[in-house]
Amino acid sequence: MKLLFSKEVIARRIGQLAARINRDYGERPVVLVVLLKGAQLFAADLCRHLTCPVRLEFMRVCSYGAETASSGCPRILLDLDEQLRDCHILLVDDILDTGLTLHHLSRHLRQHQPASIRTCVLIDKYERRQVAIAADYAAIELQQGFVVGFGMDYNEQYRNLDAIYCLEAEDLAKESHP
Ligand SMILES: O=P(O)(O)OC[C@H]1O[C@H](OP(=O)(O)OP(=O)(O)O)[C@H](O)[C@@H]1O
Numbered sequence: 001m002k003l004l005f006s007k008e009v010i011a012r013r014i015g016q017l018a019a020r021i022n023r024d025y026g027e028r029p030v031v032l033v034v035l036l037k038g039a040q041l042f043a044a045d046l047c048r049h050l051t052c053p054v055r056l057e058f059m060r061v062c063s064y065g066a067e068t069a070s071s072g073c074p075r076i077l078l079d080l081d082e083q084l085r086d087c088h089i090l091l092v093d094d095i096l097d098t099g100l101t102l103h104h105l106s107r108h109l110r111q112h113q114p115a116s117i118r119t120c121v122l123i124d125k126y127e128r129r130q131v132a133i134a135a136d137y138a139a140i141e142l143q144q145g146f147v148v149g150f151g152m153d154y155n156e157q158y159r160n161l162d163a164i165y166c167l168e169a170e171d172l173a174k175e176s177h178p
């Protein structure tokens with residue numbers, strides 16, 4: 001595994017991102033809709049920098065399973081249990097990759113008739129984008145690679161790492177032949 005972003009760099013980027021969000025939202029209350037499992041660590045750090053009134057809600061969406069490629073069909077495993085009509089939603093995810101997850105979730109959340117929906121990701125990775133979607137807020141931009149750590153997994157491993165790494169061919173081979 002190759003180190004891409006240390007915990008110090010991640011912390012700095014999240015602080016800078018939060019400053020932008022604070023400027024944009026001012027005093028307006030925001031509902032962070034956090035996508036489990038991957039976005040939990042990012043959201044925990046981000047929300048502690050926010051100065052507007054914050055409500056935290058969680059959804060669980062899954063499209064990767066044990067693979068490094070999207071199933072193409074994000075499944076909602078845990079939905080919101082309350083309406084978010086007229087709320088300002090900030091949809092928080094760890095990574096924007098093909099874009100299918102955020103595209104699907106943004107459409108789903110529009111049914112709540114919120115006042116606004118914006119997207120916020122720790123990593124915006126361009127290489128595999130399949131739908132035209134851009135994050136409103138991204139802490140880190142990346143061209144390519146399958147990344148793990150700081151909430152992100154490969155087959156449920158590595159979420160607990162405090163830095164972000166890129167998996168290399170031998171890491172994937174190790175998983176299939178331990
Ligand atoms: O832009 P996309 O190609 O859709 O990929 C991004 C999504 O994939 C991962 O979720 P995953 O399905 O692995 O679930 P997890 O959050 O439980 O890891 C990640 O957490 C994002 O939600």
Ligand code: HPA
Pocket residue numbers: 064095097098145146147148152153154
């Ligand atoms: O690069 C990635 N790493 C971990 N999970 C992911 N889900 C989409 N892309 C990725």
